[in-house]
Amino acid sequence: MELNITKPIIFLDLETTGINIANDRIIEISLLKIYPDGKQEIRTERINPTIPIPAVSTAIHGITDEDVKDCPTFAQQAPGYNQFIGNADLAGYNAIKFDFPLLVEEFLRVNIDFDLRTRKLVDVQNIFHKMEQRTLSAAYQFYCNKELVNAHSAEGDTVATYEIMKAQIDRYKDASFKDKSGKITQPIQNNIAALSEFSYYNQNADLVGQIIFNQQNQEVFNFGKHKGKTVVEVFKIEPAYYDWMMKADFPLSTKKVITEIKLRGFNNSSVKIG
Numbered sequence: 001m002e003l004n005i006t007k008p009i010i011f012l013d014l015e016t017t018g019i020n021i022a023n024d025r026i027i028e029i030s031l032l033k034i035y036p037d038g039k040q041e042i043r044t045e046r047i048n049p050t051i052p053i054p055a056v057s058t059a060i061h062g063i064t065d066e067d068v069k070d071c072p073t074f075a076q077q078a079p080g081y082n083q084f085i086g087n088a089d090l091a092g093y094n095a096i097k098f099d100f101p102l103l104v105e106e107f108l109r110v111n112i113d114f115d116l117r118t119r120k121l122v123d124v125q126n127i128f129h130k131m132e133q134r135t136l137s138a139a140y141q142f143y144c145n146k147e148l149v150n151a152h153s154a155e156g157d158t159v160a161t162y163e164i165m166k167a168q169i170d171r172y173k174d175a176s177f178k179d180k181s182g183k184i185t186q187p188i189q190n191n192i193a194a195l196s197e198f199s200y201y202n203q204n205a206d207l208v209g210q211i212i213f214n215q216q217n218q219e220v221f222n223f224g225k226h227k228g229k230t231v232v233e234v235f236k237i238e239p240a241y242y243d244w245m246m247k248a249d250f251p252l253s254t255k256k257v258i259t260e261i262k263l264r265g266f267n268n269s270s271v272k273i274g
Contacts, residue, residue, distance in 0.1 A: 025049035
C-alpha cells in the first residue's frame with residue numbers, strides 16, 4: 001500500500017560515532033523524500049564528524065576515520081539538508097529516541113533552529129514493537145519477506161524502514177488495539193497524523209524524553225530526584241537545578257526546552273504596570 005500523504009515525508013537513518021545525543025556526531029546520513037504524488041528523492045552522504053570514531057562503533061557500521069577524513073562536515077552540509085527536508089514530516093526506525101534528537105542536535109550546533117514541533121514524527125520501530133516485538137532485520141523479514149543484506153548502512157536501513165511502514169499499513173489496516181486506558185482503537189491508519197500518534201509511548205516535551213507531559217498537559221521531569229514533579233515547580237523551589245542542567249551533559253534541545261519553560265514562568269510572574 002502506498003502512503004496516503006498530503007505533504008512530503010522524509011525517511012531517515014543516521015550512522016554515528018556513538019549513542020550519546022549530546023556528544024556524538026553523524027558520520028553517514030540518508031534522507032529518502034517521498035512526495036504526495038509518489039515521487040521519490042534520496043540523498044545519502046558520509047560526514048566528517050570532526051571527532052574520532054570509536055572502534056566499537058566501527059565494528060557495527062564499518063566506517064572508519066580514514067573513510068570520512070576527506071568528507072564534508074555537518075556544518076558545511078547543514079543548509080543543504082535543511083533545504084532538502086523543508087517542511088516535510090519525518091519517519092525512521094528507533095528515530096524518536098535517537099535519530100531525530102541527534103539530527104536536531106547537529107543543527108543546533110551550527111545555529112540552525114530545526115523545529116520538530118510543526119512536523120509529524122513516525123517511528124516504525126515503535127509500531128513494530130507494539131505489534132510484534134522484533135528488531136529491524138526481523139521486521140524486514142517479517143513484513144517484507146526479504147533479507148536485510150546491507151544492515152547498518154544508512155541508505156539500506158532507510159529504504160527498508162520505508163518498505164516496512166507501507167507493509168505495516170497493509171497488515172494492520174483491520175487490526176484493533178487496546179491503548180493504556182483499555183480503550184480499543186484502530187492503530188494503523190494510512191495517514192501520518194495517526195501513525196505519528198501511535199509511534200509514541202509518552203508525550204514528550206523534549207526530544208529525548210527527559211521531560212514529558214502529565215495528564216494535565218504540564219511539563220514534568222522524567223528522570224532523577226524530581227521525577228514526576230513539574231518543571232515549573234522545581235525551578236521555583238530549587239532555582240539552582242536549572243543552572244545544573246544547563247551546565248550538565250544534556251542535549252542542546254533539552255536545554256532549549258527548559259529555557260523556554262523558565263522564561264515562560266518568568267514572564268507569567270512579571271507584574272505589568274500600565
